[in-house]
Amino acid sequence: MLTVPAPKRFDWRPWALVAPAMLVLMAVTAIPFARTIWLAFHDDPHGFMPAQPGWSLTNFRVLLQDRAWWTAVSTTLLFAAGAVISETCAGLAIAMLLQGYSLKLRGILLAVILLPWAVPSVVAARLWNWMLNDQYGIINALLVRLGLLHQGVAWTTHPHSMVAVMIVIDVWQATPFMALLSLAGLQSIPTDVFEAAQLDGASPWQRFISITLPLVAPVLSVAVLFRLLDALRMFDLASVLYGTDMSGMTLSAFVQSQIVQFGAPGYGAASALGTLGIIALAAVLYGVCLKIPGWIRSS
Amino acid sequence: MRLTTEMLVTGRLVAMAFIILHTLFPLYWALVTSFRHGTTLFSTALFTFPDLENYRKVLGGPELWRETLNSVLCAGSVTLISLILGIPAAYALGQMSFPGRRLVLGLLLLCSMLPQIAILSGLFELISALGLYDHVESIIFADLFFALPFTIWLLTGFFRDLPPELDDAAKLDGCSLMRRIFSIHLPLVWPGIAATGLLNIMTCWNEFLFALTFTLNDSARTLPVGIGLISAPGRFELPFGTIMAASLLATLPPILLVLFFQNRIASGLTAGAVK
Numbered sequence: 001m002l003t004v005p006a007p008k009r010f011d012w013r014p015w016a017l018v019a020p021a022m023l024v025l026m027a028v029t030a031i032p033f034a035r036t037i038w039l040a041f042h043d044d045p046h047g048f049m050p051a052q053p054g055w056s057l058t059n060f061r062v063l064l065q066d067r068a069w070w071t072a073v074s075t076t077l078l079f080a081a082g083a084v085i086s087e088t089c090a091g092l093a094i095a096m097l098l099q100g101y102s103l104k105l106r107g108i109l110l111a112v113i114l115l116p117w118a119v120p121s122v123v124a125a126r127l128w129n130w131m132l133n134d135q136y137g138i139i140n141a142l143l144v145r146l147g148l149l150h151q152g153v154a155w156t157t158h159p160h161s162m163v164a165v166m167i168v169i170d171v172w173q174a175t176p177f178m179a180l181l182s183l184a185g186l187q188s189i190p191t192d193v194f195e196a197a198q199l200d201g202a203s204p205w206q207r208f209i210s211i212t213l214p215l216v217a218p219v220l221s222v223a224v225l226f227r228l229l230d231a232l233r234m235f236d237l238a239s240v241l242y243g244t245d246m247s248g249m250t251l252s253a254f255v256q257s258q259i260v261q262f263g264a265p266g267y268g269a270a271s272a273l274g275t276l277g278i279i280a281l282a283a284v285l286y287g288v289c290l291k292i293p294g295w296i297r298s299s
Numbered sequence: 300m301r302l303t304t305e306m307l308v309t310g311r312l313v314a315m316a317f318i319i320l321h322t323l324f325p326l327y328w329a330l331v332t333s334f335r336h337g338t339t340l341f342s343t344a345l346f347t348f349p350d351l352e353n354y355r356k357v358l359g360g361p362e363l364w365r366e367t368l369n370s371v372l373c374a375g376s377v378t379l380i381s382l383i384l385g386i387p388a389a390y391a392l393g394q395m396s397f398p399g400r401r402l403v404l405g406l407l408l409l410c411s412m413l414p415q416i417a418i419l420s421g422l423f424e425l426i427s428a429l430g431l432y433d434h435v436e437s438i439i440f441a442d443l444f445f446a447l448p449f450t451i452w453l454l455t456g457f458f459r460d461l462p463p464e465l466d467d468a469a470k471l472d473g474c475s476l477m478r479r480i481f482s483i484h485l486p487l488v489w490p491g492i493a494a495t496g497l498l499n500i501m502t503c504w505n506e507f508l509f510a511l512t513f514t515l516n517d518s519a520r521t522l523p524v525g526i527g528l529i530s531a532p533g534r535f536e537l538p539f540g541t542i543m544a545a546s547l548l549a550t551l552p553p554i555l556l557v558l559f560f561q562n563r564i565a566s567g568l569t570a571g572a573v574k
Contacts, residue, residue: 013391014391017395018388018391021385021451028440028441029413035420036419036422093314097318107561114564114565119554120526125527126542127543131325180569181569232414235416235507235508236508259419259512265424275416276413279414
């Protein structure tokens with residue numbers, strides 16, 4: 001059969017299909033983002049003083065010396081590390097537990113386990129805030145009754161436990177997500193690999209370390225990246241639990257309060273770009289960490 | 300040997316019981332609290348008789364109804380708009396090959412990684428300039444920022460999974476592009492569309508940052524903002540009973556969605572990470 005190659009012409013059809021979505025995306029993302037960058041490099045008006053016209057680095061200079069900002073940085077990093085590590089371990093453990101059940105039972109258990117993930121973070125914050133109430137909270141009451149505490153602890157007002165409270169709530173909400181993705185990763189492992197290992201006399205621990213973990217890693221590492229990016233921009237819990245209290249503020253809460261409470265869109269924009277830098281740094285660091293086992297093996 | 304397997308089975312059972320308890324207890328305690336008011340709130344007894352006083356109070360006022368209406372409006376419009384815009388784009392990105400395709404996909408991925416606060420300053424100005432501030436439309440507009448890239452990204456994966464022969468055969472039969480999308484591909488990616496829509500509905504229903512930033516009065520508030528802002532009317536009154544009642548009512552729709560569409564939601568979530 002003879003085929004005559006059609007004259008190569010610019011095919012506009014895919015672009016026509018993509019264009020409406022891209023135009024809307026430009027309006028809701030590109031324009032506000034460009035404007036945010038512009039604002040970050042321009043001074044805010046202060047009180048009756050009009051803003052200085054022209055480009056300036058003042059916002060960033062102030063940001064570097066802002067103690068509240070650095071507190072927010074450490075709060076956010078501590079929260080993200082604590083939450084993501086606990087959720088990954090717990091999620092993988094739950095997934096392995098679930099694998100031991102029949103398909104039908106697994107479906108029911110999974111539906112129950114997914115429930116906290118569906119709860120709005122605002123509701124989760126309110127719920128746990130009530131359970132952790134220093135005088136009437138059920139958690140303090142149980143701890144006192146068990147003899148672990150003499151009197152109730154004000155978990156949500158003590159600077160040392162404020163981050164821990166956010167981690168506990170986030171673990172309650174996000175572990176289901178990690179469990180679900182770990183389960184997907186586990187199911188992609190062919191069962192005969194385990195049977196072969198068992199026949200060869202590998203202990204459960206050996207099987208976990210040298211079969212499960214490396215084979216789950218590709219799926220799990222993407223899920224961890226998602227969670228990490230999510231945790232680093234956490235706003236809801238910090239805002240509902242601590243409002244504008246400096247010692248519990250995350251980076252997102254800091255930026256939002258600069259823009260809304262203090263009416264400083266320029267300073268807010270500069271701190272947003274700072275946050276973006278920290279998130280990018282954390283993502284790169286995470287990528288490097290993923291490569292380390294490979295380097296050790298190859299050296 | 301027998302003993303260890305038995306121990307293992309018991310251990311598994313105990314662990315699972317603990318997980319379920321940890322999952323459900325906070326919700327159960329919210330339910331118990333929502334039945335209590337006045338001095339009974341201070342009780343730490345684990346059981347109580349249903350008393351619907353708090354629910355009567357919450358449902359009797361106009362706030363919760365208005366907030367629910369706003370939330371429905373918001374979640375519904377955002378999901379609908381992103382599906383209408385996203386399906387053609389995802390078809391092009393998943394089924395057609397054209398120069399610039401990878402660039403568009405890369406841009407979408409970048410967009411979906413951008414945190415909300417990265418655009419908050421600029422978006423605040425834009426929304427004020429458009430006259431949308433303190434209207435539900437502002438939240439709908441803002442939510443497209445995360446809903447649209449997520450929708451296109453997820454749907455592109457579902458479209459890509461369809462065999463290209465399908466499209467080629469229909470093309471040979473003289474089927475137009477629009478007919479190919481609507482009568483051949485859409486029915487096949489229907490599960491993917493359902494999963495994407497459900498996830499969008501839930502994210503918008505729970506969204507707090509934009510809804511809090513772009514509304515001032517109660518008239519445009521969504522449920523999370525309303526619940527986040529309930530505070531004690533008097534210094535000596537603890538509103539925890541009503542807060543829990545309102546919280547549970549607001550949580551009911553997403554919980555029902557998870558219970559009914561668990562498989563679809565799970566497949567959407569996994570596809571988002573695996574594809």
